Amino acid sequence: MxxxxxxxxxxxxxxxxxxxxxxxxxxxxxxxxxxxxxxxHIYIRGFGSFITKKRAAKIGRNIKKNVAVHIPEHYIPAFKPSKEFVAEVKKLKKLPG
CATH class of the missing domain: 1.10.1220 (Arc Repressor Mutant)
Structure with a gap:
């Protein structure tokens, strides 16, 4: 949709x-x-929560150049569904289409 x-x-x-x-x-x-x-953070009862999660700093790799790249710590948006929301989705037997 x-x-x-x-x-x-x-x-x-x-x-x-x-x-x-x-x-x-x-x-x-x-x-x-x-x-x-x-x-x-945003909490919507019966629906879920919009939150931010902290990602720790890490060393990544650029595989084309074969060099290590420092990735600093950063925040990402996330959604955590409520128990009621999860229960509704679990009732689904099969995906349409």
């Missing part, structure tokens, strides 16, 4: 115009990005 499909589905189920759904979703995505980039 793409973002356009998600917007269409929400608009059909709620009766809200697609433009309003688009604006709302874009605002949510922007708020999630802004919060995570400032180090804040």
């Amino acid at each position: 793409r973002k356009a499909d998600l917007i269409t589905n929400i608009a059909e189920k709620t009766g809200i115009p697609k433009v309003d759904v688009l604006v709302t979703l874009e605002a949510m995505f922007k708020e999630v990005k802004d919060s995570l980039s400032q180090g804040e």
Whole structure:
């Protein structure tokens, strides 16, 4: 499912115009990005948590030049689903298509 499909589905189920759904979703995505980039976590009960994880510094390899490359510690965004979310997905018997 793409973002356009998600917007269409929400608009059909709620009766809200697609433009309003688009604006709302874009605002949510922007708020999630802004919060995570400032180090804040977002907890949504019954859905999950948007968090940042710290990756330790390590030595990587450029295999084309065969040289070691230092990769500094950094943060990455992550999503941790709630128990209810995981339980819903576990009910799935087979992937559609």
